[in-house]
Amino acid sequence: MSENMGLAPPKSPPILLTREVVNAGFKQQVNELSGQHMDACYQCGNCSSGCPLAQEMDILPNRIIRLVQLGQRDDIINSETIWICASCFQCTVRCPRGIDIQAVMDALRQIALDEGIDHFGPDQISPELAASVPQPGLVGVYRKLAT
Amino acid sequence: MKRIGVFVCHCGINIAETVDVKRVAEEAMQMEGVTYAQDYIYMCSEPGQALVREKIKEENLDAIIIAACSPTLHESTFRAAAEEAGLNPWQCEIANIREQCSWVHTDREKATRKAINIVGTIVQKTRLNESLEPIPVSITKKALVIGGGIAGIQAALDIADSGYKVILVEKESSIGGHMAQLSETFPTLDCSQCILTPKMVAAGKHPNIELLTYSEIEEVSGYVGNFNVRIRRKAPFVDWSKCNGCGLCMEKCPAKVSSVFDRELTTHGAIYVPFPQAVPNKPVIVKDSCIYFKTGKCRLCEKVCEIGAINFEQEDQFIEEEVGAIITATGFETLPVADLAEYGAGDVPDVIDGLAFERLLSASGPTVGEVRRPSDGMVPKEIVFVQCAGSRDPERYKPYCSKICCMYTTKHALLYKHRVHDGQSYIFYIDIRTGGKGYEEFYHNAEEEEGIIYLRGKVAKIFRDGDKTVVWGTDTLTGRNIEIAADLVVLATAVIPKDSTAELVKKLRIHTGPNGFLSEAHPKLRPVESINSGFFIAGAAQGPRDIPETVAQASAAACKVISLFSRDHLEQDPAIAWVDEDLCGGCRICISVCPYDAREYDEEKGIVIVNEALCEGCGSCVAACACGATQQRNLSDSQIKSMVTASLRGE
Ligand SMILES: Cc1cc2nc3c(=O)[nH]c(=O)nc-3n(C[C@H](O)[C@H](O)[C@H](O)COP(=O)(O)OP(=O)(O)OC[C@H]3O[C@@H](n4cnc5c(N)ncnc54)[C@H](O)[C@@H]3O)c2cc1C
Ligand code: SF4
Ligand code: SF4
Ligand code: SF4
Ligand code: SF4
Numbered sequence: 001m002s003e004n005m006g007l008a009p010p011k012s013p014p015i016l017l018t019r020e021v022v023n024a025g026f027k028q029q030v031n032e033l034s035g036q037h038m039d040a041c042y043q044c045g046n047c048s049s050g051c052p053l054a055q056e057m058d059i060l061p062n063r064i065i066r067l068v069q070l071g072q073r074d075d076i077i078n079s080e081t082i083w084i085c086a087s088c089f090q091c092t093v094r095c096p097r098g099i100d101i102q103a104v105m106d107a108l109r110q111i112a113l114d115e116g117i118d119h120f121g122p123d124q125i126s127p128e129l130a131a132s133v134p135q136p137g138l139v140g141v142y143r144k145l146a147t
Numbered sequence: 148m149k150r151i152g153v154f155v156c157h158c159g160i161n162i163a164e165t166v167d168v169k170r171v172a173e174e175a176m177q178m179e180g181v182t183y184a185q186d187y188i189y190m191c192s193e194p195g196q197a198l199v200r201e202k203i204k205e206e207n208l209d210a211i212i213i214a215a216c217s218p219t220l221h222e223s224t225f226r227a228a229a230e231e232a233g234l235n236p237w238q239c240e241i242a243n244i245r246e247q248c249s250w251v252h253t254d255r256e257k258a259t260r261k262a263i264n265i266v267g268t269i270v271q272k273t274r275l276n277e278s279l280e281p282i283p284v285s286i287t288k289k290a291l292v293i294g295g296g297i298a299g300i301q302a303a304l305d306i307a308d309s310g311y312k313v314i315l316v317e318k319e320s321s322i323g324g325h326m327a328q329l330s331e332t333f334p335t336l337d338c339s340q341c342i343l344t345p346k347m348v349a350a351g352k353h354p355n356i357e358l359l360t361y362s363e364i365e366e367v368s369g370y371v372g373n374f375n376v377r378i379r380r381k382a383p384f385v386d387w388s389k390c391n392g393c394g395l396c397m398e399k400c401p402a403k404v405s406s407v408f409d410r411e412l413t414t415h416g417a418i419y420v421p422f423p424q425a426v427p428n429k430p431v432i433v434k435d436s437c438i439y440f441k442t443g444k445c446r447l448c449e450k451v452c453e454i455g456a457i458n459f460e461q462e463d464q465f466i467e468e469e470v471g472a473i474i475t476a477t478g479f480e481t482l483p484v485a486d487l488a489e490y491g492a493g494d495v496p497d498v499i500d501g502l503a504f505e506r507l508l509s510a511s512g513p514t515v516g517e518v519r520r521p522s523d524g525m526v527p528k529e530i531v532f533v534q535c536a537g538s539r540d541p542e543r544y545k546p547y548c549s550k551i552c553c554m555y556t557t558k559h560a561l562l563y564k565h566r567v568h569d570g571q572s573y574i575f576y577i578d579i580r581t582g583g584k585g586y587e588e589f590y591h592n593a594e595e596e597e598g599i600i601y602l603r604g605k606v607a608k609i610f611r612d613g614d615k616t617v618v619w620g621t622d623t624l625t626g627r628n629i630e631i632a633a634d635l636v637v638l639a640t641a642v643i644p645k646d647s648t649a650e651l652v653k654k655l656r657i658h659t660g661p662n663g664f665l666s667e668a669h670p671k672l673r674p675v676e677s678i679n680s681g682f683f684i685a686g687a688a689q690g691p692r693d694i695p696e697t698v699a700q701a702s703a704a705a706c707k708v709i710s711l712f713s714r715d716h717l718e719q720d721p722a723i724a725w726v727d728e729d730l731c732g733g734c735r736i737c738i739s740v741c742p743y744d745a746r747e748y749d750e751e752k753g754i755v756i757v758n759e760a761l762c763e764g765c766g767s768c769v770a771a772c773a774c775g776a777t778q779q780r781n782l783s784d785s786q787i788k789s790m791v792t793a794s795l796r797g798e
Contacts, residue, residue: 069600
């Protein structure tokens with residue numbers, strides 16, 4: 001089923017779940033780095049619905065958490081979402097299960113940076129743009145670099 | 148000429164918003180026989196009833212009409228008020244201007260005209276109403292409970308504890324039902340046997356309970372307070388009065404029968420007790436499997452039974468009993484895995500159902516509580532649970548939610564984790580429904596602390612691949628399909644009514660709904676009564692439910708029986724059919740139309756009489772009677788004619 005029979009790579013291959021995938025350490029790594037408990041998330045979607053940058057993201061915040069639960073490391077560290085997140089804490093203060101999603105985003109960026117995947121630097125911002133960007137946005141950018 | 152008072156209720160705005168209630172009262176005043184009419188905001192409230200009582204006296208009324216909601220709601224309320232003020236209760240009529248008028252119309256003018264018309268029609272009926280007296284009916288203060296699961300046991304104990312006799316009839320050789328098969332029970336995880344067996348023993352020993360296991364209902368006749376029941380006691384081929392339950396016979400029996408109790412995961416002999424804690428702890432011989440019955444040779448059990456309890460000559464016995472009330476608590480079964488083609492139709496050995504998994508988890512089960520898969524006894528490391536297997540699927544299986552499986556599946560995954568620490572469990576679900584005290588907390592704990600992976604989506608296919616059982620599903624939360632090569636798959640199969648219930652309800656003359664579960668008289672206000680008086684219902688026979696709900700309902704049904712028995716005699720509504728003996732030609736057409744079996748042919752008189760205790764006053768026989776011999780009290784032909792005339796005149 002999952003084998004590619006000489007065709008173009010499948011666009012939506014099934015996730016092959018095993019206890020190794022689920023427990024391979026990615027979820028645990030995120031739990032440790034963020035100090036959060038991924039399995040507490042019950043996918044209500046509150047984090048996504050309140051996120052001011054959700055419209056710019058390729059994977060919504062709640063789905064990021066979901067992919068961590070299922071151990072889908074590659075999908076996440078290659079996503080734009082973790083870089084677009086402004087660390088504004090909106091999701092964190094609203095999560096009914098008390099998950100600090102912002103901290104999870106930090107942890108995911110850290111894992112991505114360790115792999116040499118970087119999407120952002122202050123030098124990419126022109127002084128004119130910097131003047132127009134709201135302060136929390138800039139703070140967020142520097143936070144990302146500090147993680 | 149009667150002096151009639153009309154009281155028009157606003158029902159807050161329920162009626163008054165659509166119907167001009169003042170105009171209805173004014174118009175009523177113009178009707179022949181009406182000497183008083185008045186509207187009021189809530190007629191059923193105490194001030195409203197006081198107004199009715201006061202005016203009956205002040206205005207010297209002979210009859211009253213309450214123009215308000217349906218008579219099923221408040222007829223008894225207003226009849227009691229009328230009686231208090233000195234009127235015969237049957238001189239109080241209800242004109243339904245809510246359900247049949249204001250609630251179903253929007254045009255105020257037309258609705259008002261219709262309400263006036265309804266009142267006018269009831270005025271015609273009321274003018275000719277006779278004063279009646281309730282018919283006294285005696286009660287046999289002994290109850291019959293059918294089904295010895297936790298529902299039947301609880302109901303029997305409650306009735307017996309209040310001092311009344313109970314006959315508890317159970318089809319199997321032991322009471323206990325499905326609860327005896329369960330391992331630990333959500334949400335508190337107390338061991339099922341530990342909380343059930345003391346109740347089984349109590350029911351077995353109670354001086355007021357006569358336990359008839361391995362028995363079935365043959366026939367039921369009679370009516371509330373006075374039922375006659377014929378019970379078949381199936382021959383166990385063991386003299387239970389001699390047997391001491393030593394079990395020697397079962398050890399020696401060479402026949403092999405797969406155990407229904409253990410969901411076919413084990414076998415027992417042709418002579419067996421379903422489980423060691425059985426009440427009564429007496430064996431039965433399955434005739435179809437017994438080598439002696441099949442070949443004429445063996446009788447090993449007879450040889451080993453030191454006290455000579457085995458009796459191959461035993462025959463079924465029949466018992467006649469009189470009871471006053473009947474509780475049906477025949478429980479449920481689950482949709483066979485074989486019915487679920489896409490899940491392997493029962494041909495994949497490591498696809499089992501929830502009850503089988505309960506047996507694997509049970510300390511007294513075939514694996515002594517170790518989780519081992521049926522095909523090769525391996526401890527599964529990847530286990531998939533599939534919820535809604537056959538439930539919530541109106542196109543192919545059952546349209547309803549089976550209610551208990553969300554909770555027991557989480558329990559299963561949790562108990563699995565407690566036993567197989569390095570195992571991983573996955574639960575496919577459509578929704579997780581945890582509407583019960585402590586249930587949501589139970590589920591969250593399982594999700595958060597036990598590492599169970601919940602996957603939101605239905606499983607499309609399950610098939611065997613080597614020693615793995617492959618599950619194809621989806622997870623709508625990631626938008627990705629999921630494939631798991633599992634070691635064991637557990638299906639939360641739909642809860643369905645016990646197959647024998649359909650046959651039983653015919654004998655009892657009670658009803659089932661579209662899915663075969665027992666119907667209640669009213670889903671909210673009369674949840675444990677059948678529409679036919681004297682019959683009560685409890686437990687999963689009425690619909691899927693868990694133990695707390697089953698027990699609550701069983702106690703409620705018992706309470707209804709006790710309240711029935713607490714009266715000296717019953718009162719039957721006299722507004723029922725009666726026969727003019729001079730007119731009846733004995734054609735018996737009425738017998739064929741009566742849905743309550745209330746019409747009987749009287750051989751001596753050559754006419755058909757009405758059994759007043761059975762007649763519900765539906766009027767079918769009255770309409771069918773060609774010679775006008777059968778009439779209904781307070782709904783005579785002349786009353787109906789004048790009502791029709793009045794209602795036609797109205798438009
Ligand atoms: C896999 C599984 C796990 C569960 N786990 C839990 C749990 O953890 N917690 C919880 O609260 N609930 C649980 N339940 C639900 C629980 O089993 C039911 O709520 C309970 O058994 C209902 O009891 P009952 O007496 O109504 O029906 P039953 O247990 O089905 O008993 C009915 C009895 O009537 C007898 N009978 C049937 N027809 C006749 C007849 N015609 N004449 C005479 N006798 C008859 C039957 O033989 C049986 O003894 C579980 C259910 C399943 C399937
Ligand atoms: S708000 Fe919290 S619980 Fe809800 S989806 Fe986001 S992380 Fe999960
Ligand atoms: S912290 Fe990130 S993910 Fe959370 S609301 Fe703000 S931008 Fe969105
Ligand atoms: S051997 Fe006889 S006494 Fe012992 S359980 Fe069997 S029938 Fe009963
Ligand atoms: S209780 Fe849960 S698993 Fe069972 S049918 Fe209802 S939704 Fe499906």
